[in-house]
Amino acid sequence: MVKLPPLSLYIHIPWCVQKCPYCDFNSHALKGEVPHDDYVQHLLCDLDNDVAYAQGREVKTIFIGGGTPSLLSGPAMQTLLDGVRARLPLAADAEITMEANPGTVEADRFVDYQRAGVNRISIGVQSFSRRQAETTWAYSWPARSETRGQSWRAGWGCVALTSI
Numbered sequence: 001m002v003k004l005p006p007l008s009l010y011i012h013i014p015w016c017v018q019k020c021p022y023c024d025f026n027s028h029a030l031k032g033e034v035p036h037d038d039y040v041q042h043l044l045c046d047l048d049n050d051v052a053y054a055q056g057r058e059v060k061t062i063f064i065g066g067g068t069p070s071l072l073s074g075p076a077m078q079t080l081l082d083g084v085r086a087r088l089p090l091a092a093d094a095e096i097t098m099e100a101n102p103g104t105v106e107a108d109r110f111v112d113y114q115r116a117g118v119n120r121i122s123i124g125v126q127s128f129s130r131r132q133a134e135t136t137w138a139y140s141w142p143a144r145s146e147t148r149g150q151s152w153r154a155g156w157g158c159v160a161l162t163s164i
Contacts, residue, residue, distance in 0.1 A: 004056050005057065006057060006058045006059065006060035006091065007054055007057045007058065007059045007060065007088075008059070008060060008061040008062070008063065009059050009061070009062045009063070009084065009088070010062075010063050010064075010065065011043060011062065011063070011064045011065070011080070011084075012026065012065060012066060012067065013039075013064060013065070013066040013067045013068065013069040013071065014026055014028055014066060014067040015027070015028060015029075015030040015034055015066070015067050015068060015071050016029055016066065016067050016068045016071075016101075017029070017030060017068065017071075017101070017103070017104065025065075025066070025067065026067075027066055027067040027068075028067070030071065034071050034072060034073070034076075036072060036073050036075075036076035037076065037079075039072075039076075040072075040076050040080045040083070043080060043083075044080070044083040044084075044087070047083070047084065047087055047088075048087065051087050051088065054088055057089075058089050058090070058091050059084075059088050059089065059090045059091065059094060060091045060094055060095070061094065061095045061096075061097070062084065062090075062094065062095070062096045062097070063097045064077075064096070064098040064099065064118070065099050066099055068099070068100070068101045068104055069098050069099050069100065070098065070099070070100035070101060070104040070109070070113075071104055073109075073112075074108075074109050074112020074113060074115070074116065075112070077098075077113055077116040077118065078112070078115065078116040080116075081096065081116045081117045081118070082116075085117075095119060096117050096118050096119050096120065097118070097119075097120040097121070097122055098113060098118045098120075098121055098122070099121075099122045099123075100121055100122070100123050101123070102123065
């Protein structure tokens with residue numbers, strides 16, 4: 001019997017604090033509160049509709065991008081990843097990456113994401129220029145630095161910093 005290749009799963013969280021001027025992704029400035037529970041249930045319903053296509057294939061990587069996935073609460077992330085695990089076989093060493101933007105997370109939320117199963121965080125620093133960071137994006141220079149520090153204190157084994 002032929003072994004089917006593993007899968008990678010992308011999960012999109014479309015909300016941002018503000019729409020960045022360079023961004024071409026399906027993302028939207030948040031108006032009000034993130035609809036955590038409703039959105040997660042819709043994502044899992046979508047997965048239910050397509051899960052038959054993944055039968056017999058193991059999920060090796062999950063990438064949670066956006067938008068700003070770090071706007072999603074820790075409990076919502078737990079529900080989401082528990083739902084994925086209930087529907088699809090994950091590799092024992094599956095890499096689960098989540099994007100985060102400075103100023104949208106704090107140490108406790110990092111811990112919640114780890115408990116949910118996220119094992120790699122990608123922090124969207126975007127610029128190492130203080131002036132550009134403070135005039136172009138919705139977060140301040142101290143928030144950028146603090147997010148990086150909080151990720152280290154939370155014990156992340158794998159942290160990526162992205163810039164443009």
